[in-house]
Amino acid sequence: MPRRVDHQERRQRIAGALWRIASTRGLEGASLRDVAAEAGISLGQLQHYFATREEMLRFTLEHFSALSGERIRKRVATGYPEPTPRAVLREIAAELLPLSEEQRVALRVQLGYLVRVLHDEGLRPQAREGVLALRGLLADQLRIAAERGELTAGLDPEREAVRLLALTDGLANAVLLDVLAPGAAMGLVDEHLGGVFGG
Amino acid sequence: MPRRVDHQERRQRIAGALWRIASTRGLEGASLRDVAAEAGISLGQLQHYFATREEMLRFTLEHFSALSGERIRKRVATGYPEPTPRAVLREIAAELLPLSEEQRVALRVQLGYLVRVLHDEGLRPQAREGVLALRGLLADQLRIAAERGELTAGLDPEREAVRLLALTDGLANAVLLDVLAPGAAMGLVDEHLGGVFGG
Numbered sequence: 001m002p003r004r005v006d007h008q009e010r011r012q013r014i015a016g017a018l019w020r021i022a023s024t025r026g027l028e029g030a031s032l033r034d035v036a037a038e039a040g041i042s043l044g045q046l047q048h049y050f051a052t053r054e055e056m057l058r059f060t061l062e063h064f065s066a067l068s069g070e071r072i073r074k075r076v077a078t079g080y081p082e083p084t085p086r087a088v089l090r091e092i093a094a095e096l097l098p099l100s101e102e103q104r105v106a107l108r109v110q111l112g113y114l115v116r117v118l119h120d121e122g123l124r125p126q127a128r129e130g131v132l133a134l135r136g137l138l139a140d141q142l143r144i145a146a147e148r149g150e151l152t153a154g155l156d157p158e159r160e161a162v163r164l165l166a167l168t169d170g171l172a173n174a175v176l177l178d179v180l181a182p183g184a185a186m187g188l189v190d191e192h193l194g195g196v197f198g199g
Numbered sequence: 200m201p202r203r204v205d206h207q208e209r210r211q212r213i214a215g216a217l218w219r220i221a222s223t224r225g226l227e228g229a230s231l232r233d234v235a236a237e238a239g240i241s242l243g244q245l246q247h248y249f250a251t252r253e254e255m256l257r258f259t260l261e262h263f264s265a266l267s268g269e270r271i272r273k274r275v276a277t278g279y280p281e282p283t284p285r286a287v288l289r290e291i292a293a294e295l296l297p298l299s300e301e302q303r304v305a306l307r308v309q310l311g312y313l314v315r316v317l318h319d320e321g322l323r324p325q326a327r328e329g330v331l332a333l334r335g336l337l338a339d340q341l342r343i344a345a346e347r348g349e350l351t352a353g354l355d356p357e358r359e360a361v362r363l364l365a366l367t368d369g370l371a372n373a374v375l376l377d378v379l380a381p382g383a384a385m386g387l388v389d390e391h392l393g394g395v396f397g398g
Contacts, residue, residue: 026318028227112314118307118375119225131378162370162379163387169372170365176317179330180361188362 011049014039015060023105027112032056058126061113064106065130068095085145086197089138089164093189096168098175099182107172135161145197152198160196167192210248213238214259222304226311231255257325260312263305264329267294284344285396288337288363292388295367297374298381306371334360344396351397359395366391 017039021030032053036046050056072088072095080087098104117127135158142157151157171188174180216238220229231252235245249255274290275282297303316326334357341356350356370387373379 024318026314108314108317111310111317114372114376115225115307115311115314118310119223124377128376128378131373131376135378159387162373162383163366166369166373166387167362167366168369170368170370171361173313173368174330174361174365177313177327177330178323179327179334184361188358188365 007049010041011059012063014041014046014049014056015063018056018060019064019105019109022109022112027057027109027116054123057113057116057123061110061130064109068106071095085141085148085150086193088141090189090193092134092138092141093164093168093193094186096165097172097182097185097189099186104176107176111173111176131165135165138164142196150197152196155196164189164192164196206248209240210258211262213240213245213248213255214262217255217259218263218304218308221308221311226256226308226315253322256312256315256322260309260329263308267305270294284340284347284349285392287340289388289392291333291337291340292363292367292392293385295364296371296381296384296388298385303375306375310372310375330364334364337363341395349396351395354395363388363391363395 014035018030018035021034021038032046032050033043035056036043039046046056050059072091075091075094076083076088079091095103096107098107113123114127117123138161139157142151142155142160145151146155146157151160168189171180171185175182175185213234217229217234220233220237231245231249232242234255235242238245245255249258271287271290271294274293275287278290279286294302295306297306312322313326316322337360338356341350341354341359344350345354345356350359367388370379370384374381374384
């Protein structure tokens, strides 16, 4: 199986190169040729792994989204002896805000991808699935909270998932544009969760 | 003064051409040459009005932002005999959501511009000013509401302006991506305003 592992490692190395270019010049500035150069491989080698720019983009976003999920899991596991749904939701929201330089880069790349998706029907299904999966994850936590009697009475988990994601998304844009401090954004998320979890 | 009027009309015609290109192919697909062709003028004529792509972009966004403000004023003036702060806030939020095809196009173009701005320090001050002006407009309405005793006790107008803008922004993205119906987004805005205005 070592060959297979190498393949995956090579793909991740390419994804990292695309990420670095996208974070400085934007996604539009990243051709297959540029990415190959940044990854230190030939264009032919790159095309062995990704036949098209879209395939490369998709893999890269999935790869960084997986890393982001990993970070959330770690923070929840190390930060809370018995993680509550509220704690999990807080950590997910924190991951979706540009609180660190790394997250700032990730969000900038994701926004660039969103714009591409909005002009390209072919990319939309994957992007929609990603958002719906994240929303489902939040709704699951909110349902568990409701079962534990922790949710404010009368709130619908599915609806609250939409609200929390939308708020976080909008706050993230404000932080990226430097019209809101990262700490203030997190403060508004905490206040929001305070309302959802009955204070 | 007829010459001056002609200039302004010509600039608006160019802005319309840029808008049409940006709404289908995205901002990256709009070179000065493309825009001149779409507007039915020569590149030289276009450059008489806009020396750079950035100047053209800036004017176009200001022009469409002014049209958007005009639409809000009209809807408030015709829809409410005595417009309350809550009604004004609702109409501003409605204008910021992709409820019509025209608004969908506008938001797509604006998102493309946001991504450009995030990769270009030079464009950031104007974009920041735009967001801060909008936030100030909302905060003014919320302050009037507080003076009229209509705001839920304990809420800070400035903070509520940030919350309402962030929520609307995030909901707009969800509607653009077709993971939320326009009506559901407006419903969440109304629910939010219900909380801000004490039910």
